[in-house]
Amino acid sequence: MDSPELMIALEAARLGGEIVRRYFESGVTMRTKESFNLVSDADVESEQAIVERIRRSYPGHAVLAEEAHRGDARAEHLWLIDPLDGTNNFAHQLPHFAVSIAYWQAGVPQCGVVYNPMREDWYVAARGQGAEHNGRRVRVSAASRLDEILVGLGFYYDRGTIMEATLAAIGDLFRQQIHGIRRFGAAALDLCAVAEGQFGAFFEYELWPWDWGAGLLFVEEAGGRVTNCLGGAVPLAPTSILASNGVLHDALLDVVSRHYPVQNA
Ligand code: IPD
Ligand code: CA
Ligand code: CA
Secondary structure: OOOHHHHHHHHHHHHHHHHHHHHHHHOOOOEEEEOOEEEOHHHHHHHHHHHHHHHHHOOOOEEEEOOOEEOOOOOOEEEEEEEEEOHHHHHOOOOOOEEEEEEEEOOEEEEEEEEEOOOOEEEEEEOOOEEEEOOEEOOOOOOOOHHHOEEEEOOOOOOOHHHHHHHHHHHHHHHOOOOEEEOOOOHHHHHHHHHOOOOOEEEEEEEOHHHHHHHHHHHHHOOOEEEOOOOOOOOOOOEEEEEEOOOOHHHHHHHHHHHOOHHHO
């Protein structure tokens, strides 16, 4: 794949991933950002290293990153960065987390990298050039019925309306005879699982642009579809997300839109 921004994203992801892996192996103190939402020096230092690398090449670009960079999402050139997606897994010694970096231009995703430094897994996509996992082209699942798929999902840091709505949607999905539900704890990697066909779909009722900035492109380049949970275009703002293999999108929308907690739109 060929794109100057992608080369920088790959370098930056390597730097962030090394920091995160080092902390995972040596141990780090977790702090509570807000209820149930954890952060550590690993998140903060990874973000710093990633942003420094990007700014060295693109000093004029906006950066919207989870911990400390609140660039303008309407900027012509925008980087979306989650320096550690899956912080809860990280905190509990589960090696399922990733660095996620995406470059968007004029509101359109151009390239994205999701990197799990524990498994040396690289998920890379570039607009019009496909999606690759460790250099191998990936495609969404060919399933055409809900009773043929696993559905991945996430719970936002919420113990109220969004949690209840998600639980209700799970019940409905099971009643449609899906194979199973999976909650692995890192939205960026969940989206990659849709692109690879392991999940037929993934949904979450609230996510931030840094969670899905790269994964959205990865799914689309693998032949899948991504909308919000009401079927609309995904805005560069906190939003719900439904990603699927495309074929099953409308059937899934039927269920997830029914339970969508509109007051949190
Ligand atoms: C979280 C993870 C999780 C999702 C949460 C996200 P973080 O990101 O992606 O799977 O359910 O909504 O906030 O906090 O680990 O970067
Ligand atoms: Ca995240
Ligand atoms: Ca994070």
